Amino acid sequence: MNEPNMKEVIAKLEKVLSGELNREEVSEWAEFYVMADKPNVDDENVWEMLQTISGIDILDSPTTYLYNQEDIKQWIEKAKGCVSTRGIVMKYLSYYIRNFPYRAR
Numbered sequence: 001m002n003e004p005n006m007k008e009v010i011a012k013l014e015k016v017l018s019g020e021l022n023r024e025e026v027s028e029w030a031e032f033y034v035m036a037d038k039p040n041v042d043d044e045n046v047w048e049m050l051q052t053i054s055g056i057d058i059l060d061s062p063t064t065y066l067y068n069q070e071d072i073k074q075w076i077e078k079a080k081g082c083v084s085t086r087g088i089v090m091k092y093l094s095y096y097i098r099n100f101p102y103r104a105r
Contacts, residue, residue, distance in 0.1 A: 003040045004033060006083045009049045013076050016056065017069060023057040030054035045082040049075065 012029060015021040030050045033041050041047045052075060060066040 003042065004046055004050065005043070006046050006049065006079050009046060009053065010076055010079045010083070013053065013072055013079070017072055017076075023065065027054055027057040030056075045079075049079055049082075 012021060012026045016023055016026055030053045033039055033047075033050050034054045039047070041050060056065075056067055056072070058066040
């Protein structure tokens with residue numbers, strides 16, 4: 001299975017909010033990576049989000065989830081911040097590499 005990325009995490013969380021996926025499905029998806037003997041996740045931000053959302057289905061009471069809709073929305077915003085920050089860094093890094101190539105001395 002391929003390494004998950006932040007866009008996938010965001011999509012899964014948005015599908016929970018829209019009702020396309022239930023919490024248990026998303027928790028199982030995240031747990032697949034979190035509980036692996038040799039996790040295939042290099043991005044620390046993705047790893048942190050997977051750990052968080054692996055508990056999305058925890059019940060606070062027999063009928064209430066520990067994490068509510070607002071928590072999920074906050075997770076999405078945090079994840080989107082990671083995506084946009086990484087995008088900015090990659091944009092400037094590629095600009096720098098194109099315009100200032102390394103030259104051996």
